[in-house]
Amino acid sequence: MRSKPPIEAHHEQLTQRTIKRAPKVLLHDHLDGGLRPATVIELAAESGYRDLPTTDAAELGEWFVATASSGSLEDYLKTFAHTCGLMQSRDALVRVAAECAEDLAEDGVVYAEVRYAPELFCEGGLDLDTVVQAVQDGFDQGSRRAAERGFGIRIGTLLCAMRQNARSMEIAELAIRYRDVGVVGFDIAGPEAGFPPTRNLDAFEYLRQNNAHFTIHAGEAFGLPSIWEAIQHCGAERLGHGVSIVDDIKVAADGSVQLGRLASYVRDRRVPLEMCPSSNVQTGAARSIAEHPIGLLARLRFRVTVNTDNRLMSGCTVSSEFATLIEEFGYDWADLRWFTVNAMKSAFIGFDERLELINNVIKPSYAEILGEPPYDG
Ligand SMILES: [Zn+2]
Secondary structure, eight states: OOOOGGGGGOOOOOOHOOOOOEEEEEEEEEEOOOHHHHHHHHHHHHTTOOOOOOHHHHHHHHHEEEEEESSSSSHHTTEEEEEEOOOOHHHHHHHHHHHHHHHHHHHEEEEEEEEOOGGGGOOTTTOOHHHHHHHHHHHHHHHHHHHHOOOOEEEEEEEEEEESSSSSHHHHHHHHHTTTEEEEEEEEEEEOOOOGGGGGGHHHHHHHHHOOEEEEESSSSSOOHHHHIIIIOOOEEEEEOOOOGGGGEEEEEEEEEEOHHHHHHHHTTTTOEOOOOHHHHHHHHHSTTTOOOOHHHHTOOOOEOOOOOOOHTTTTOOHHHHHHHHHOOOOOOOHHHHHHHHHHHHOOHHHHHHHHHIIIIIIHHHHHHTSSOOOOO
């Protein structure tokens, strides 16, 4: 009788290197928060930009992380003056988007939704349509280059309107105009306090009339009312961060848990939470990774996803973010698969495309890593 090799023999150690090889899905990543430090320096030299604190790539990378770690969302957002300042030409946008696609693909991300606010890139004279077309060209080029090196990635974009500006309707219309050529959804970003999502109700109304998808940054720097408005007034399908949903969950001394009505709604309706642990620690939305609500929310089986937010400002990748969570919460490969399938289910592309990635890419890979029988759908 032939004996089967023990299943354990197939188990891969969970290290950042092996995590990198496993397929991952990213739903919350900002284009202007993911530049390579070396590219920031080169773009500055090309355009005569003189405001960078240093021209050494390693030092600049550290400077971004340190400055973004000051503990408030407002200070964190100031670092974007440099990246946005350098993304004001067509060529710069193409390059940044192409490198973003390549970097994510090499990190093992098989599907990503990358977001940006087109209005931030119009200061050098570009119009909104040119911005969207340039970014799309960049993603196409980068995805092609990555595929040639054996890293397949599909990228959809989300167009953001800025909370403090009054252009959300215009950006929503832009998102609809490009919905069949790369744009898969809409979001609002920027300072949460003082700018409730309901200020943009007409844009959300318009998107819903057009059967379009949108997420809203909510519950990052502001509490439950922001989440409640985003879901119940605006109709957000997902929540950017959503950290403060824990304010509606009571954990008693004996460990028993009681969900309030909003937290119940979010869990019952499977509203995806686009959680970005490192970013949240930097802005003070969470005290540490160990105390980050993602631990409790994942344990309670909310639809939790793991994201980078801004790879440059947090000095992170999807793989490093997972490695950090594994260290703090002891997650295993099955947990990683759960987070990944959660994210894929929550993506804004069509059901058939999501299913294709889950059944043909994600599940077979994790079955192999876990030493399970070949996944046959
Ligand atoms: Zn964000």
